[in-house]
Amino acid sequence: MDIIGPFPPAIGQKKFVLVAVDHFTKWIEAEPLARITEEVIVKFLWKNLLCRFGILQKITTDNGTQFQGRKTRELCAKWNIKQVFTSIGNPKANGQTEVSNRIILQNIKTKLGQHKRGWLEELPGVLWAYRTTARTSSGETSFSLVYGVEALIPTEITEPTIRVLRYEEGHNKEGRCLDLDLIHEKRCAARIRLENYKKRMIKRYSSRVKERPLQIGDLVLQKVEVQRPVGKLEPKWEGPYRVRTVQREGTYEPETLEGA
Structure with a gap:
């Protein structure tokens, strides 16, 4: 979980975005904020995460005071949620959220052009695109790993796909039940692909990148x-x-x- 901003002030003086990314599915939740306070962190955890997805195993954040406050610690203690704080000067420990932040910002830049104050209106579409785009690492979309089925996207309305053309309510219900029965297998297969992808990336990085420590005076x-x-x-x-x-x-x- 991380905070990105400030952006140019939008409606309601909102200029920050609180971002949370699930470690496995890469599902992303984000909330525009006008202020960064412990109260909004606790509200976000309760409303956007716990009430929708259940009790979390752990939360990884930086060392910001809003993440370490008494109310945040009390909420985590109440539901037995482990808090993990990244080391100062080592943001890579919160790497998944950092990667998601970069994707959100890049998509906002692409969509907005010169109209920077319109980022608030563009944010839901950016999140939707991220959730319904297949990840190279797992071969699945975040949406399908969470809900067991692919989302119906706008393109399928203008250019109908096979599942749209052959839609029948009775068969659709049977297919949905089958998807839910197979969701565990889908997640297991995605986890295997994810681990293999990590190994390939580590091997490729090690073979191509030579780290160059900086020296005094550089x-x-x-x-x-x-x-x-x-x-x-x-x-x-x-x-x-x-x-x-x-x-x-x-x-x-x-x-x-x-x-x-």
Whole structure:
């Protein structure tokens, strides 16, 4: 679970989006927010997740105070939900949500063009497209892994598919029951494909990418939101900066070229 923003203020002064992604199905839930408070986090967990999908096994977030507050901890303790916090300076531990954030932002940019304040109206369509697009890793859509059947998408209305042309209410009910009977097998097959995909990606990465640790004095660009969050539809990098110190592997302290 993560928060993206700020975006240009939309209706109701909403400029943030709270995002939660299921680790296996990759189903995504998102809620536009005007403010980031512990109360809205608790409300989102209860309304969008627990009341719709049941009790969660664990929640992975960053170390933001809104995720560590008393009310959030009490909700998790009440329902025996384990809270996992990513290490400071190690956002990769919350990698699935980070990937989903990038996809949402890229789709919003593509749809909006220059009308950046219209992001709120575009968000539901972006989420719908994400949920009904097959993931390369699992070979399935998030929608089918959650509900056991593929969603009827707008394209199938303008260009009818076989299942639309052959729709019969009686047969549809039988087919739906069969889909629900087979949902466990579908999820098991998707999990196997997912594990095999991870292994292939690790092997490909190891064979093609040679990590290059930065040294003191190297010139780098810095991601803007690390230090001071700005509009997420604006450039994400600034610099150049010079590496001042190496704190640990993968974590560096930068300075300006003037030494500040």
